[in-house]
Amino acid sequence: MRRIRHNLTLTIVPVIVVAGLMSLAFHSFVQAGDYPADTTRGKTVYQRHCQACHGVGGWGDGPDGQALKVAPANFHRFSSFLKSDEELLRTIEHGVVFSPMHSWRGQLTDGEMQDVVSHIRLLAQQGR
Ligand code: HEC
Numbered sequence: 001m002r003r004i005r006h007n008l009t010l011t012i013v014p015v016i017v018v019a020g021l022m023s024l025a026f027h028s029f030v031q032a033g034d035y036p037a038d039t040t041r042g043k044t045v046y047q048r049h050c051q052a053c054h055g056v057g058g059w060g061d062g063p064d065g066q067a068l069k070v071a072p073a074n075f076h077r078f079s080s081f082l083k084s085d086e087e088l089l090r091t092i093e094h095g096v097v098f099s100p101m102h103s104w105r106g107q108l109t110d111g112e113m114q115d116v117v118s119h120i121r122l123l124a125q126q127g128r
Contacts, residue, residue, distance in 0.1 A: 038111075042119030045112050053100070058123030070099040075124040088117050 046054075052064040053072040060074035073080050080088075092113050095103035104113060 037118035038115045039118050039122060041112065042115030042117070042122075045108065045116045046119045046123075049104070049108070050116065057126065057128065058120060059128075068100050070096075070101075072101070075120050081124055085114075085117050085121070088120060089113055092116065 051062055053060075053062045053068070054075065055061040055065065055072070058075035060072040062072060065072040075081070091101070092108070093103065093105050095101050108116070
């Protein structure tokens with residue numbers, strides 16, 4: 001009897017530990033991207049809402065950006081390129097204080113914001 005119980009503990013404890021680790025891993029996975037980004041929709045959102053300031057190619061040279069005191073971000077700059085998707089997402093969601101980059105929360109859905117980040121990533125990889 002004692003022997004069986006001992007074996008049972010030996011089996012159950014690792015199983016619980018592994019399950020715990022897996023749920024942790026899965027949890028962070030879900031947080032990183034709720035679903036695969038739709039770059040086509042991201043492009044549409046970008047063209048409609050962002051291009052006028054950030055420019056067709058994401059160089060920060062859109063027509064509406066010329067007159068601004070704070071220039072629109074150029075997504076090809078290292079300072080922008082090195083930011084995580086999460087950071088860009090937060091900027092889009094909350095805006096940049098004291099700049100024409102306002103918050104898009106309420107105007108874009110979470111999915112649209114994620115998609116537009118993927119489009120910005122795509123632009124940043126392309127040359128002139
Ligand atoms: C009215 C002009 C304007 C529009 C429209 C606009 N932005 Fe911006 N955006 C800016 C400005 C200006 C900054 C830079 C602020 C700074 O440098 O502090 C900026 C910064 C950003 C940044 C931060 C980049 C970085 O390197 O940290 C992201 C991301 C961004 N914009 C995404 C978007 C998206 C996505 C849209 C469309 C949904 C959009 N912007 C629309 C003006 C605009």
